[in-house]
Amino acid sequence: MKKSISAAIEENEPILLIDNLSFTYEEPIMDLADWYDEEVATSHTLTATRGMAPAELFDEELPKSQTSTAENEMTLKDISFSVEAGELILITGESGCGKTTLLQIINGIIPEFSNGRIEGDVLFRGESIIGIPVDRRGTLIGSVFQNPRSQFFNVLVKDELRFGCENLNLPVDVIEKRVSMLVKEFQMESYLERNLFHLSGGEKQKVACLSVAAMQPPIMLYDEPSSNLDAAGMRSLAQLMQVFKLAGVTQLVAEHRLSYVSGLVDRVIVMKDGKIEENFSGDRLRSLSVEQLRQMGLRSSRAVQPPATDHPLVIRSPIEQKNRTGTQDIDPEDLYIESLEMTYSKAAQPLLRIKDYCFKGNRIHALVAGNGVGKSTLLRSIAGLEKRAKGYVHYRGQRYKLKQMSRFCSVVFQDVNRQLLTDSVYNELLLSLEESDMSLKEKDELIILLAKRLELDHFLDAHPFSLSGGQKQRLAFATTLLMNQPILILDEPTSGLDLKHMVIMAEILAEYAKNHLVLLATHDQELLRMLGAEIHELINE
């Protein structure tokens, strides 16, 4: 029986009640098994130019050749919990556990964007909201998404901040009052006239939160909002959440990075395979040790200090550096950068200027820096993929121009969507072996072995774009491993990974670095600790 909202408030009803909610995707999943056999048997008659991929990397036994069917449907099963007004609830669990699906049912994206069967109910102050279309739910429930790049509709910051309120047809003076209050509170005055395309990920995410907050919804949902943020970005996000909490906003945060938000959490819901596995208080979360959290498959709830480094190496950019080692000291496997410089066409100052810097061979090197300092640009420059970068690299006894370096490098880009080129996970992996001299059977075995290690073996026939963010990252990582290049470059490879898959990736990287040079940029302090990488700090002065 439905009650009026005011009656519900008087009865001290929870602001949000998830009542026995279940969900099954109903989109037909194509059975591609037959097609797959045919494709493997007939495709790619390839010539060999390079050595075999390192099969010894993958310590599991070769499984029998398998043709799996796509099983990436997600189901929620009997989810029930209630949320009191003003609470901050953390929803966590492995990627693919159903966090995002749950949030999407609450904010109405499901069923608007996906077909499926919803059972149970979502009650806002005692009243069902399941039937309310997504655009009307926006006044009750605000949503902040994972990818800051794809959630702004306007080009200028000020237009974006007003956008939600304009959609609600609020009077101009009310919108101006709300926006100016937020702008003042979060010191955004200097941003108002800026182009959103030119902001860093952290700044974009802040604008996204404020644009939603301007609509003043009583509930806010966040779907992995920290994925693209550095430590400073996460602190700023936590500060926003704190202010909203003080203002009495109810917040639901789906996240697997716990450290930045753990101080604010009132309750934690741990999900697994579409079910609620645990539901405990924020105090308990804060009291659990790292080891206990690990046993639950969760990441650390405390801010992880960057590992101490005994290498006093600091890349200062764009300040020039003196020659530290001299080219005569370097080992052939070392990567020695000579006078790297990169300038954007319109800027007078170079974005990067690195004079003589050496990355030792057969090791893992981690570049750390705040958002927007130039880590990604430096990595792309070293990989020979940045046209505007100029300079030389000494490697294996030769001096190469930067752009020639692409022959030695394989790269996991920050946005992996742009590097998945084929129509199935299997073909994507096979494409990386195109230049290998292995037989088709050997390739097949190696692909399945690696897919199994990275837990992609159930998705071999799935289209890469049907995978979740974390799965795509694992796939891109697998494709670069199979290319078996002497230099492996990774740009924020763990932004979408849960603990389990981060550990797997760290193990593989440690193994790979025994005879390859690994260079990665990351904000992920937990990953750095696990890898025991050499830390190089990129500083913008």
Next chain:
Amino acid sequence: MNIRSKLAIGITIPTVMLSAPFRQAWPVLVWLLSALPLIWMLFLKRWRMAGIYILVMFLSHIERIPALEPLSLHLPWPILLFLTILQLCTPGIAVGILILQTTSISEYINGLSRMRIPAGITLATSVIFRFFPTIRAENIGIKRALRMRRLTGLKALHHPLKFFNYRLTPLLLSTSGIGDELSMASLCRGLSTERKRTSYESDNLRFYDWIIIVLSGLLILLWLVTLLVAPRK
């Protein structure tokens, strides 16, 4: 300038400039209309854009400059054809770019909804403003990925179809993914085809807006009359 007067220019200039009878009957007007985007650029202080516009217009008129006749007479016909196309299209394209650059999405949506254009069309077309920079960024990223996967040069020539597929599939899927996420985020912030939106820009057309709209109307009228009286071959 009001979005309605911008749209009036945006429709009028390409329409009349692409019409052969109009160009033959009113050469002076054609010159004036060609200069209009330039004046707009100078008014907005887009010096670089104005420079490029002058250069392109100069190059496209090269065959008409008597002093350069010895050169232009020897130009092969495909280049002459290209120059003619450039001549006809440049003012229209320039006006289009200027409209895109000077109009915010809200202004566009509100302007069109006041013109009683169905909200479905307005919202769908408004995404264009957001999508040009997106497609550009995605394209650069995919080019890098192809280079990293060694899918360039000779290989691309040997397997052009496959290569085309590698290039286009991620571009389409990635941009459509962004499109999906964008529409989710917009709907969650209450963007709706049914509700009225707040309008920041004043609804009133100013004096110069009226002048632009009236002049555009007259030009379209003139174009129609020219078409009617033009001798048929």
